[in-house]
Amino acid sequence: MSTMNPKAESADAPDSLKKNLEWYIANQKALAEKYNGKVLLIVNQTLINAFGDMGTAYTEALKTYTPGTFTLQPCSPDADSYTLTLYSPMYTLWA
16 A cells, blocks of 8 residues: 555545445445445435445446446445555546
8 A cells, every 4th residue: 555645646536436435424324324335426415326345336337337437335334444555447546
């Protein structure tokens, strides 16, 4: 895992991905009540679908969306669900 400053590494991520993460954090409690343990597909601050695992979520997301335009967010009521490094083929986003 990188020891670099997380804020510096997220600076190049598109605003849409940052906004998706902010939306998730703002709605985390309600989302976790319904989707705890699932992987959420978020596009334009909107929940598109929830999946049982990251592989399925990524495969399904790629059928409709281009990498860098969607967020796959593990859902839980805990802060560690968004303090992880999230990887995409194009971006790394830290929260």
